[in-house]
Amino acid sequence: GAGVSQSPSNKVTEKGKDVELRCDPISGHTALYWYRQSLGQGLEFLIYFQGNSAPDKSGLPSDRFSAERTGGSVSTLTIQRTQQEDSAVYLCASSLGLAGGYSTDTQYFGPGTRLTVL
Amino acid sequence: RKEVEQDPGPFNVPEGATVAFNCTYSNSASQSFFWYRQDCRKEPKLLMSVYSSGNEDGRFTAQLNRASQYISLLIRDSKLSDSATYLCVVNSDRGSTLGRLYFGRGTQLTVWP
Numbered sequence: 001g002a003g004v005s006q007s008p009s010n011k012v013t014e015k016g017k018d019v020e021l022r023c024d025p026i027s028g029h030t031a032l033y034w035y036r037q038s039l040g041q042g043l044e045f046l047i048y049f050q051g052n053s054a055p056d057k058s059g060l061p062s063d064r065f066s067a068e069r070t071g072g073s074v075s076t077l078t079i080q081r082t083q084q085e086d087s088a089v090y091l092c093a094s095s096l097g098l099a100g101g102y103s104t105d106t107q108y109f110g111p112g113t114r115l116t117v118l
Numbered sequence: 119r120k121e122v123e124q125d126p127g128p129f130n131v132p133e134g135a136t137v138a139f140n141c142t143y144s145n146s147a148s149q150s151f152f153w154y155r156q157d158c159r160k161e162p163k164l165l166m167s168v169y170s171s172g173n174e175d176g177r178f179t180a181q182l183n184r185a186s187q188y189i190s191l192l193i194r195d196s197k198l199s200d201s202a203t204y205l206c207v208v209n210s211d212r213g214s215t216l217g218r219l220y221f222g223r224g225t226q227l228t229v230w231p
Contacts, residue, residue: 041223043205059218111160
């Protein structure tokens with residue numbers, strides 16, 4: 001079946017502009033995650049949605065970052081007033097979450113959006 | 119201190135070699151452990167989960183030592199296609215297998231012919 005999809009695949013923007021990154025999770029997955037990966041760095045957790053519960057925003061680096069998930073499916077990550085240090089690959093993942101009944105919950109990643117802030 | 123520490127490598131080994139990667143984690147309450155594989159400019163993909171009793175999947179063997187907070191991955195009979203970055207991953211939500219994952223920086227492996 002279809003995996004996690006993300007758009008755009010690449011985004012180049014100017015410092016100070018706002019950007020929106022989109023994630024379509026695997027159908028039926030109730031949990032959705034955003035991570036970012038900077039050059040030479042490990043993946044950094046940003047935010048986690050589980051069903052209709054309040055999201056875990058503890059990884060968002062500043063108030064310029066926000067995310068929403070509409071209808072329990074598609075998610076949008078918004079970065080306002082982008083800075084050069086925001087340049088990274090932004091990865092979305094989804095998992096069965098509470099919809100599953102397994103002892104471990106595998107996260108499946110999308111191909112990512114490569115953001116470059118000039 | 120980082121949640122998950124890994125030797126970044128790189129490891130350069132010939133085909134057929136056996137290679138081992140290690141990682142340590144800082145949160146003793148961690149519940150779930152994984153190895154992910156990431157090819158160059160691609161997304162991470164689950165290689166295998168790591169269970170307390172140790173587990174094997176073909177040429178790959180994963181071990182967990184909770185007392186030492188240490189995880190290992192052993193690859194036997196290395197293939198060219200094993201060349202990738204291997205990510206040690208820990209879920210640290212107490213009492214839950216869901217939620218945020220903590221990733222090590224990854225260990226780079228190159229298998230040469």
